[in-house]
Amino acid sequence: MDGLNGPDAAASRLAAAGWRLPAPPVPRGAYAPYHLASLHGATLVCVSGQASRRDGMPIVGVCRPGADLAMARTACAQAALSALSALRLACAGDLGRIRAVLQLRGYLRSEADFEEHSAVLDGASQVLEAAFPHMPRPARSAIGVTSLPGRCWAEIEISALLEDCTLPRGAGAAKE
Structure with a gap:
């Protein structure tokens, strides 16, 4: 791996920008934190929605x-x-295995007449740009909703393409 995309490079770039990766999320329902699907020569990973939390506590707002x-x-x-x-968990701890972040989807708890969804979601895009400055920006959707789990302000989903890997036997998803 090169210095841009080694196992700890993305986490180091995030730390240099003042961010740290939290502990891997624990599902709060009957779902997996991610799902892997084998494609020709690569692996697609879809990360389940992650709510705005810090140290396990919801970041609440509208x-x-x-x-x-x-x-x-x-x-x-x-x-x-x-x-x-969660993506790091899917990569067996090695974010350097990510070839591309394909899509970023953000759900924002907002009032009906709020119109700045895209500007708010830029906070998530900045994290991805800090972690993966050498990659093109992903497709992105910013969606306003009236409610999110725990009254959290935001929920983020990411889909990414990994270098080809052997999927766990029996399923393409992590099981706790």
């Missing part, structure tokens, strides 16, 4: 018109870090 968006962006960044932690 996007409102005219409000300062800094805390909402921070909530998105924290949710993206949790999603990267």
